Amino acid sequence: MSSFRCPECGYTYSEELGDSREGYAPATPFAELPDDFVCPDCSVRYKEDFEQIVEQT
Amino acid sequence: MTVYTATLQNGAEISYVDRKRWLWLLSVTYPLQALLGILFHHLSGQQAWLLLPLALSYILAPTLDWILGEDRNNPPEEVVPQLNEDHYYRYLTYAVVPLHFVALIVAAWWASTQNLNWWAYCGLAIIAGMGSGLGINTGHELGHKKSRLERNLAKIVLAVPAYGHFWIEHNRGHHRDVSTPSDPASSRMGESIYKFALREIPGAFKRACEIEVERLNRKGSAIWSYENEILQSFAITAVLQISLILAFGWQMIVFLMLHNFFAWWQLTSANYVEHYGLLRRILEDGKFERCQPHHSWNSNHIYSNLVLFHLERHSDHHAHPLRRYQSLRHIDDVPQLPSGYFGSYLLAYVPPLWFKIMDKRLLGLSQVAGDLNNVNIDPDRRRSLFARYGQTDLQQTTGGSQP
Ligand SMILES: [Zn+2]
Numbered sequence: 262m263s264s265f266r267c268p269e270c271g272y273t274y275s276e277e278l279g280d281s282r283e284g285y286a287p288a289t290p291f292a293e294l295p296d297d298f299v300c301p302d303c304s305v306r307y308k309e310d311f312e313q314i315v316e317q318t
Numbered sequence: 319m320t321v322y323t324a325t326l327q328n329g330a331e332i333s334y335v336d337r338k339r340w341l342w343l344l345s346v347t348y349p350l351q352a353l354l355g356i357l358f359h360h361l362s363g364q365q366a367w368l369l370l371p372l373a374l375s376y377i378l379a380p381t382l383d384w385i386l387g388e389d390r391n392n393p394p395e396e397v398v399p400q401l402n403e404d405h406y407y408r409y410l411t412y413a414v415v416p417l418h419f420v421a422l423i424v425a426a427w428w429a430s431t432q433n434l435n436w437w438a439y440c441g442l443a444i445i446a447g448m449g450s451g452l453g454i455n456t457g458h459e460l461g462h463k464k465s466r467l468e469r470n471l472a473k474i475v476l477a478v479p480a481y482g483h484f485w486i487e488h489n490r491g492h493h494r495d496v497s498t499p500s501d502p503a504s505s506r507m508g509e510s511i512y513k514f515a516l517r518e519i520p521g522a523f524k525r526a527c528e529i530e531v532e533r534l535n536r537k538g539s540a541i542w543s544y545e546n547e548i549l550q551s552f553a554i555t556a557v558l559q560i561s562l563i564l565a566f567g568w569q570m571i572v573f574l575m576l577h578n579f580f581a582w583w584q585l586t587s588a589n590y591v592e593h594y595g596l597l598r599r600i601l602e603d604g605k606f607e608r609c610q611p612h613h614s615w616n617s618n619h620i621y622s623n624l625v626l627f628h629l630e631r632h633s634d635h636h637a638h639p640l641r642r643y644q645s646l647r648h649i650d651d652v653p654q655l656p657s658g659y660f661g662s663y664l665l666a667y668v669p670p671l672w673f674k675i676m677d678k679r680l681l682g683l684s685q686v687a688g689d690l691n692n693v694n695i696d697p698d699r700r701r702s703l704f705a706r707y708g709q710t711d712l713q714q715t716t717g718g719s720q721p
Contacts, residue, residue: 270640272464284536302464303639304493305609 265291265311270303274311320404324396334397336644341624342407346414348625349452351375352425352445359428365438371445380661383619390618392647407644408468411459411627415471418453418478422446422577423562429573430566443576450479450577451584452626459627461485462639473551477558479581482551487526492589493639497596497613498606499694507595507680507690508699510669515586587663591615591655592632595680597694611637612685615653622658630659653683681707 262277274294279285283301285294291311298308323333351371358367393401401407425446429439453475461472461484469485476482488503495501502521505514530548531541539545563570596613598606611633617623623630631646633653655662656675665672686692690704691712704711 269638270464281537284533284538299490299494301490304490305636305639307605307608310608 262288263291264314266314267300267303267306268310268312269306270300272300272302273314320406322393322397322400324394324400326394326396332394332396334394336393336401337391338624338644339406342410342627342644344624345627346410346417349414349418349449349456350421352421352442352449355442355445356424356428359432365435368434368438368445369441371448372441375448375660376664379622379625380657380664382621383658383661386620388618389620389623390648393645398645401645402642404644407642408463411456411468411643412471414453414456415460415475418450418456418475419558421449422478422558425449425577426562426566426570426573430570439573440576443573444580446573447479447577447580448584450581453478454481454484454581454585455588455626455629457481457484458488458629459643461489463642464640473547474554477551477554479585480552480555480559480578481582481585482555483523483526483530483548484585485551486530486547487522489639490529491522491525493609493636496609496636497593497598497694499597501593503589504593504596504694505590506694506696506699507677508673508703509696511587511590511666511672512669513696514590515583518586518589519582587666588629588659590666591659591662593694594676595693595695596653597692599692609636611649611652612683615655616649617655617658617662618648619658622660626659630655651684653679 262275264273264275264277266273274280274285274291276290277287279287279289280301291308291313294308296308300306300311319335320339321333321335323331325331351374354374355368355370358370359365425442429442429446434442457472457476460468460475463469472485473482476484492501492503495504497504499506502518502525505511505518509517526548530546534541534543534546537545542549544550559574562574592615593613594615596615598609598613601607614632614636616633617630619630628643628646629635631648633649634641634647637649656665656679665675680686680693681688681690690707690709695703700711
C-alpha cells in the first residue's frame with residue numbers, strides 16, 4: 262500500500278485509507294482511480310502528476 | 319505591529335510588515351454598503367440616497383483605482399508560511415459571513431416597511447444583490463481551503479446569494495477546465511458579456527450537478543440526501559428566503575428575484591473579465607497544459623483588491639488555488655486588465671468598447687503573438703474574426719477538432 266501526493270497542494274491519497282469523501286473505498290489502488298482523476302483539493306494537477314511517497318520503514 | 323522575521327538561504331535575516339494588514343478590513347465592511355445607503359436615506363428622507371452604493375462601486379472604485387494605481391509588492395516567500403498561519407486574516411473571512419445575512423435581512427426589512435417608490439424598491443433589491451454577490455467572493459476565498467470549518471462557512475455564505483453550487487462548480491469544474499473551450503465560466507473572444515451570461519449561469523449549474531452526482535454515486539449515497547453538498551447550501555437559502563417572504567409579504571418575491579439575479583450577475587461579471595479569450599495549449603498526450611499564471615487576466619489595482627480579498631491577483635490564484643488571499647502575489651508579464659474589476663465591468667457592459675480595448679490586449683500577449691489560433695474564440699464569431707484579421711484558421715485547414 263502506497264500513498265500518492267499532489268505536488269501543488271499536498272493532498273495525499275492513501276491506498277490503505279482510500280478517500281471516503283470522494284467515494285474511494287479503503288484499499289482502492291491509486292492505479293484504479295479514474296483516468297481523468299484530478300486532485301480533489303486543488304483541481305489543477307492530474308493523476309499522472311501525483312508523486313508516490315516512498316514508505317519509511 | 320506584527321513583524322514577521324525569517325532567515326534567507328544565504329543566512330541573512332529579513333523582517334516584513336504587511337502594510338495591508340488592517341486595510342483588509344475594507345473587504346469585511348464592503349458588503350455592508352446597502353446599509354450605508356439606508357442610513358443616509360433615514361437621515362435625509364431622500365430615497366435617492368439608497369442608490370449611493372452604485373456610485374461607490376461604479377464611480378468611486380474605478381476612480382480610486384485610477385488615482386491610487388497598482389501595487390506590485392509581494393511578501394517575501396520566506397515569511398509566507400507565517401503569514402498563512404496568522405489567523406487574523408482568516409478571522410476576517412469568518413467575520414463577513416454573518417454580515418452578509420445581516421445586510422440582506424436589513425435591506426429586505428427596509429424595502430418592505432418604508433413605502434418606497436418603485437425605483438427605490440427595485441434599486442435597493444439590486445444593491446442588496448450586489449452586496450450578496452460579494453458573498454460569492456467570500457465563499458470563494460473560504461471554499462478553496464482544506465479545513466472543514468472554512469468549507470462549511472463557504473456553503474453557509476453562498477446560501478445568501480442562492481448560489482450553493484458555486485463551491486463545487488468553481489473548485490472542481492472551473493479550476494480544472496479554465497481557459498479551455500469547454501469551460502462555461504471562461505469567456506471567449508467575440509462573446510459579449512450578455513451572451514456569456516446565458517452560457518455561464520446554466521452551464522455552471524449543470525457542471526456542478528454532474529460533478530456532485532458523480533461523487534455521490536461513487537459513495538453509493540442518494541442524490542436527494544443530506545450528503546449532497548449543493549442541497550445543503552440551498553436548504554439554508556430556502557429557509558432564509560421563505561422566512562423573508564413570510565415576514566415581509568409577497569412583494570418580497572420581486573425583491574428576492576432581483577437580489578438573486580444581481581448577485582449572480584456580480585459573479586458573471588468577474589468570470590467574464592478573468593479569462594477572456596485565453597486558451598491553454600493541448601499537449602502531446604491530448605490533455606491541456608496545466609494552468610499557468612498567463613491563463614488569467616490580472617489586476618494589481620490597490621483599492622479594488624482591498625475590497626475583494628485580493629481576487630484580482632487572479633493569475634497566482636489559478637496557478638496556486640489554495641494560496642491564502644494575504645499571500646497572493648503580483649507576477650510579472652501576465653495578462654493585465656486595463657482597470658480594477660469594477661472599472662473593467664463597466665467596459666464589459668458596453669461590448670463594442672470591451673472588444674475594442676481587450677481584443678488588442680489579447681492579441682498582444684506573448685503567448686498569443688497576434689495569432690487567433692492561440693485564442694479561445696466564440697465559435698459563432700470564429701469565421702468572421704479570422705476573416706477580419708486576414709488569418710488562416712488551422713482548425714479548418716487541418717480538419718482538427720477541439721476536445
Ligand atoms: Zn492538489
